[in-house]
Amino acid sequence: MKKRYAICGVSGRALGMFAKPIATTFSQSCEIVGVLDRDAKRFELFETRFPDHTHVKKYGESEFDRMVEETKPDVIIVAGRDDSHAKYIIAALRRDLDVITEKPMVTTGEDCRRVLDAERASKGKVTVTFNYRYAPIHTKIKELIMEGKIGRVTSIDLNWYLDTHHGSSYFKRWNRLRELSGGLSIHKSTHHFDLVNWWIDQKPVEVFAYGALNYYGPEGEFNPSKEDGRHCETCKYTEDCAYYSRWNSRKEKIQVPDDHLGSLVGEDKTYPYTNYRPDQCIFDSEINIEDTYSATVKYDGGALLSYSVNFSLPYEGYRLAINGTKGRLETVEYHTQSRIPFPTSKQTIEYFPLFGSKDTIHVIHREGGHGGGDPLLLEDLFIGEDRRRQYNILSGAIDGAYSVSTGEAVWKSVKEHRPITIDEILKQQKYSSSGEMN
Incomplete structure (x- = not known):
């Protein structure tokens, strides 16, 4: 019988580090039974990457309990944004499920204590993927x-x-x-x-x-203009930005892919997210x-x-x-x-x-x-x-x-x-x- 995995957070790391090997290298003994995310566009990306897995059930960020009830996973993989880790790790442990989580396990000492307390009371165990x-x-x-x-x-x-x-x-x-x-x-x-x-x-x-x-941030010495809200793909200062021009040609923007994004940008050159872009200006004042x-x-x-x-x-x-x-x-x-x-x-x-x-x-x-x-x-x-x-x-x-x-x-x-x-x-x-x- 195959081991059943549900993924919380359909990130680039979730797709490349976990979903891909489960769907290919380890498909004889493992299977993905559910994916959960706050953004439905990520489900489209999942199905684009893995067209043989369109049957995998999709769930919103608040539907963890329903996902577990309906898909009956053996292991929860937590690979979403860092601040979401604690919620899903603890929810899985409370159901006596094993957890595989991307690093960092959580983002605060307080959440560390909550996870350790939950694990002591659970039959499930946490594995942190320090590769x-x-x-x-x-x-x-x-x-x-x-x-x-x-x-x-x-x-x-x-x-x-x-x-x-x-x-x-x-x-x-x-x-x-x-x-x-x-x-x-x-x-x-x-x-x-x-x-x-x-x-x-x-x-x-x-x-x-x-x-x-x-x-x-705005005081960076190579900031071409103290102007918030720019994005690399549309910025008018790219030729004056040393960080951009060092890694990209003038004729095609975003030519060098982000290490952590890989090829997440589709052929239409749009980002597969709702209300989020991973090409925000490195000189923004909100940093x-x-x-x-x-x-x-x-x-x-x-x-x-x-x-x-x-x-x-x-x-x-x-x-x-x-x-x-x-x-x-x-x-x-x-x-x-x-x-x-x-x-x-x-x-x-x-x-x-x-x-x-x-x-x-x-x-x-x-x-x-x-x-x-x-x-x-x-x-x-x-x-x-x-x-x-x-x-x-x-x-x-x-x-x-x-x-x-x-x-x-x-x-x-x-x-x-x-x-x-x-x-x-x-x-x-x-x-x-x-x-x-x-």
Whole structure:
């Protein structure tokens, strides 16, 4: 019998990351029985992408209970706008259903607590799709630390860079409003905080951070005119906008697709949404999130993380160093090779023992999104976890909660100019890896 999935939020990620593999690669054992969204146009997009699935039942945003009653799903996939996650995760858990949710799990520490409480009272479990864990380089780093190559982890340096194409895309969409996304220290940085938490197997306890809006919003240095309400497709200033002209030709607007939208724009060049366009001006005054962060995170095992992220740089990637009592690991990655304006070599891991010579570790790279991690994650989700691994890799609700609470602590520290404890965000409740309160 096939496992039955219902999808809440027919987003680009829902279509590409979940619906497509269920409808193709895993169709022998999985099926989509319902989709839910606030915008009926997204159902049209779903049927355009998957013409063999026009029979799948469609439901409005307030019809979750009816969808469950009529379609009887085994698993709810939550992949809508970030601020909608908590509602559907908790509703599913109250019906003892398993949940697969896109990151971030939720957008606030308060919602983290609500999800953890709901999961403890439920037969259902939450899985957060942190696909970066599955990239071969990242799993190798986990294995090296577990093997004791660098001893006890003492400090981590992680600097993440987003280029002017990808970084600016967040400021064209709903992500630019904190009330919808939690800000980029949550929407984006949860990926990074989860990686560190998982690599070192320690829990964050305190955060201090600085942050600013340096590139986007009306005061951005490349803003050609302080005029709200523009859209890239119709803007008269495109030739004067460095962010636009860097990635688009003059003869055809919106030539380079947004990383997260893919080919959502149809052949008629209209956006498949009601009252929403993902090409809003990156210099609008309503933008209320930061584009630059520098943070320090203290962990319960004594490790210290020095973290930075910048959403407007000439190239994309990250630099990582993990230090321990017996040595150091280093790696540099350049993302989206087609947009890197200089030659790059295959990513390796450099291992420096505290006393001895350097060793370069080559890792077999895989095809697929997020450094080759997406296909491996999907296999675990829709076939079952690979039991040959010597470590847990699928993320649960507690992993989602610690990554979100770290992100919230970052921007609260920025706003309040003081250290923020994770206990403060989670209201003194400490959770084990199983989600139980200690």
